[in-house]
Amino acid sequence: MPNSRPSRKAAADPTASSLYVQSVEKAMKVLMAFDGSQRNLSLSEIANLTGMDLSSAQRFTYTLATLGYLKKDQGKKYELSPKLLDFTSHYLQSSDLVNRAGPYLQQLSAETEEATNLTVMDDVDIIFVLRIVSRHVFNNSVIAGTRLPAWCTAPGMAILATYGDDEVNDIFDRSQFIKHTPATITDRGRLWANLEQIREQRYAHTEDQYFYGDVSTASAILDAHGRGIGAVNVAVSRSRWVAERDLRRYADLLISTASSISSKRRS
Template identity: 30%
Template sequence: MSVDDVIRVKHERRYAVPALEKGLGLLRMLGEHRGELSFSDICQRTTMPKASVYRAVQTLEEMGFLARGTSGGYALGISVLRLGFDYLSSMDIVQIGQPVIHRLRDNTDCSSHLCVRDGRDVVYVARVAASGEIGAGVSIGSRLPAHCTAIGRVLLMDLPRSELERLYTEAVFAETSEAGPKTPQQLFDLLDGDREQGYAISESFYQPGISAVAYPLRNRSGDVVASVNVMAPRHNLPDKLKASLRQEVAQAADEIESYLQVTR
């Protein structure tokens, strides 16, 4: 690091709030763990002094950002969920896309969803369930591995190869599905095909008996910022149904994009 870089970093750090960083770091750690952690576990997973961890945990619990679980450990509290839902409901893509995916559900009798990407995950930000939906139901805020889902692949397909290799550095995926890619190279090959056709289809790919058709959503600059899909409770899609679903999802994507490209 050059002297100029050191000076720049020191200047930027003048405005940092260490206590806030530590508290947010604890919330992020618990969110990544996706379960309860005891006080001892939290102390072991951080470099903070035990007394600092205690004060941070107590403060976050009082504010509702942490809650005691059934086993006595700590987990994310309702205040974190409230912040997340407030954020998701305020996003332009949700406000714009919600009525469109309602019509998409009505036109196809299939559950419809909007997703954004967060690193290697897709996050469901809006959904409309089909009547009598079973099995593959997801809720707003659900996260799934992008490489295992059609709606995630369309969020990955425009990334340059260097960015994909930075995201997926392992030789073999630890988490996959029976029909999903087992290695990053298999994923990259799938993305080449998705990129060429402009959409992604999966049949019993992430979950047996569930098929999906997904299209990307682009902003004015042509960047993929979200994705839209329908999920059908079928092991595979007959050609006629596949063509019909593709047309409906493509039309929904075009409608949402027409608003995105005006408002962004």
Template identity: 30%
Template sequence: MDTPFTIQKRDFIAGLDKGLSVIEAFDQEQSRLSMTEVAQRTGLTRAAARRYLLTLTQLGYVTYDGRMFSLSAKVLRLGQSYFHSARLPRIVHPQLHKLAHTLQEASSAGVLDAADVICIAATTAGRVVSATLQPGSRVPAYCTANGRVLLASLPQERVDAWLDQQSLDALTPHTVTNKDRLRIEIARARAQGYASVDQELELGLRTISVPLKNLRGDTLAAINVSVHAARMTMADLQERCLPALMQAQSQIRNLL
């Protein structure tokens, strides 16, 4: 995981920060937004939101139908630039492909971004168990196996600060929403070196994950195997998939 980096105030371009926040205001639940809604989501004034939206429209990143704004396909260039240039996805993907086809189960890799885990590589091996298992998708860190092993790599004070900022929603009847219990689950992941989650993100989805560390011991990402609950118990998931995950973890570590 990236080390926190702080620059001097004079080097910080606030306009870029605000422009990116406007792009991030759009999501799956709200793909079309009014000027007022963008202002509310970003904390900008309506006048400022208007200028940023019109600028992004002029640049081709946003479309406007006369009433509502939406992101255009050009935004994909930003993500494609990462996938085409970043070393981590290129290293991880072949190993994920091998892992998934060995187990005949879906596998993905993710990195921590604030409250979420962003998928940077994924393969299904013909088993589609969740729409979240695709590059670029975001899932909450608190209720996912990748999220818990990534959080487990942080110092405890950062974990505590992270938990203080979270609102833990019950996405399924199985979701852990008590912060003290979640703190225990993160500590367990740290102690045992892996995390397993049973239908906390989606009903029917069971996942087991291990961290990806470089030779210095820094956690850069996490990889998982996901299965459908109707086909595999949690005990079987651990017995069958954890050894293969750990083998992939070791192979990737030598490449990082």
């Protein structure tokens, strides 16, 4: 059975290396404390969320504010600074994948008149790195930088289908199988069956898996070795979706688009 396949052995802890700088980790913890659930945080809230004592939290917060990555409001609470967007801009401008995919994503958007996305894997999640919305966009809350679980999204499953079985099992082991909607598939055996089908048909299709009313179709972008490095997908509102008309058309468009962006296979 697919769900009986062994997982990979755990890798050595990289944080134990003498090269690992803990002060950098702590600075990043301060920034990551601003996860979007609250616009601003007090010093004591930052200390609580990061697990630091108040003195350490104050030093790191002061340094980040001095560098311009945090700013303090009049109520002495901190919030993220727009300067952090520099990193997003630098990533988008320097990413070969984003630069290759951009024109194809625009063409796909024009042909479908639906929201089109480029996503990449980060650990057990996918991250939206490029998104072109349409007047029919289903969900305005999804923007560049949005992170979703790979196991319950069409782009994530499309990429996972290109990985080896042990790597997929490792990602599944570290994922939280939560019912995001009543339709969310959380059974590992069914997820493996879906992956096998995706491997055969070269595209993934999900309905109501993370957002209720969302119909998503995706195909993986491959590197020269056939491994998924990203995915393109089209997201359609259920009210606009007609399976007999749309599924095969979108699947063919996505497979063709992903293939055009993919690196040439090495012999």
